[in-house]
Amino acid sequence: MENFISKNGKQLITYEKEIKCPYCEKGGFIQLHPKHLKLHNKNVNDVRKEYPEYPTMTIERYNKQMSISEIGGYKTKELIQDSKTKIVECYYKLDDDCSHETKEVEIYAPNGFLCNKCRSLKKESKDGRESDIANIKREKTFMGKYKVRNANQIIK
Numbered sequence: 001m002e003n004f005i006s007k008n009g010k011q012l013i014t015y016e017k018e019i020k021c022p023y024c025e026k027g028g029f030i031q032l033h034p035k036h037l038k039l040h041n042k043n044v045n046d047v048r049k050e051y052p053e054y055p056t057m058t059i060e061r062y063n064k065q066m067s068i069s070e071i072g073g074y075k076t077k078e079l080i081q082d083s084k085t086k087i088v089e090c091y092y093k094l095d096d097d098c099s100h101e102t103k104e105v106e107i108y109a110p111n112g113f114l115c116n117k118c119r120s121l122k123k124e125s126k127d128g129r130e131s132d133i134a135n136i137k138r139e140k141t142f143m144g145k146y147k148v149r150n151a152n153q154i155i156k
């Protein structure tokens, strides 16, 4: 199967599982990520111009984006095509025993995650009542600290 140009004309899609960066030969990408290309002061357009033979995205990644954009409509599609990411924090980041880890996720991912430490502390309780109490407690902390009701409102 031959490489082809994405619908928006920006990406060269390959049927290979992985692609590599033309500037540093680093492999294992499913997409030449803007953040990585920035390390070389380049963007996807530069790659297409300077290395027209180099795929910039795998078919798997492309299909995933296309299906997401169909669900999310035009706006989401635009965001995803720009491959924006965001930093999210642990849902329990206000707890003293949280690891306060952050991680980088795609823009459409949830606005928080459960860090390994909090997970190991079994904070994601399946007991409805227990987590209700925890939620109310957390909500109070948030209200006090940030004047908002939950973490999603303060994590951009």
Ligand SMILES: [Zn+2]
Binding pocket: 021, 022, 023, 024, 025, 026, 036, 040
């Ligand atoms: Zn590179």
Ligand SMILES: [Zn+2]
Binding pocket: 090, 091, 092, 093, 097, 098, 099, 100, 101, 114, 115, 116, 117, 118, 119
């Ligand atoms: Zn945590």
